[in-house]
Amino acid sequence: MTRWYEDIHSGQKLSLGDHTFTLEEIVKYNLQYDNQYFHTDPELAKHSHFGGIIASGWHTALIGQRKLVDGLFAEEARLKALGEEPGLSGPSPGINKMSFVTPVKPGDTISFELSVTDKRPSKSLPGWGLLFNNMKAVNQRGELVYSADYVAFSKLRDFKPTLKQRIGIWMARAFSG
């Protein structure tokens, strides 16, 4: 959430804007990554229970990830403009659960929102905290498209490593090539 771990609290929300899926981008993604008839061919897709072509769930989540990264950069710029110092986001260790509820059809406009549900200091990575975030994607009719529970690393501002931790960090750096 582009703030220091200490400044992030459960319940904080970040609106990530929306994206309108075109037939062209749906077909392009699916021909490369999810080549099934209801994802690639509008005519054949009519035979499926979806009644027409739909986006791949993974593609929908990828667009959500893009909106998330753009949203974090925009928030960082906003904080800097206010004279505040943004924090540092790290890589993600995983996703606890991601559920696809309503399919995305060409022309659908999906809005994305991230909210913080919990946080705790990382046990494996001194100086970093773990954030638990929920991503929600909703279509133009207000129907839930997908919901995902993300885990993400966030850097601690006030971290003072113990001597043992300092030696650990130094050794990790020295031996990581």
Next chain:
Amino acid sequence: MNNPITKDYAHFEDLEIGQTIDLGATTLTKEMIITFATEFDPFPFHIDEKAAKASLLGGIAASGWQTGAIALKKLLENFPKKLASAGGLGFTNLKWKRPVMANDTIGGTVTIANKRRTKSRPQWGIVTLEFDITNQKSQTVMTMSLENLVDVRNPEITDEGSPK
């Protein structure tokens, strides 16, 4: 089911618990990593060499989302017969355990861990697919579990795959 497209595809009844699908091998070049991340996951540590070196990952590493996209692509390509899928319900326990660095080769297996039917949707069964994605050193880089709906060939027969 009278779907002319999927009539010869593998149906729920054709799948066996314990069956594994090998995903083959895919090498991720730096160019592939940067192209994908620029479109979908443009964190500096995925697309900028200098930022990547200074990050926790220590060099250009693939977006975990790309590893997942490739795993799903490879599952479709390597399934012995096309699957009469009725769509994915979602993923659980998705873990990015190790970074995939430029020029790493990823592969691994998908195992059919479970299959079950529900009373509410007799036309479909739910199949649980466990992904174990590994690198060229046989280290696991990503795991996830996918629940997918698969067409049942004979919905009127209810003793198949322990219905509830």
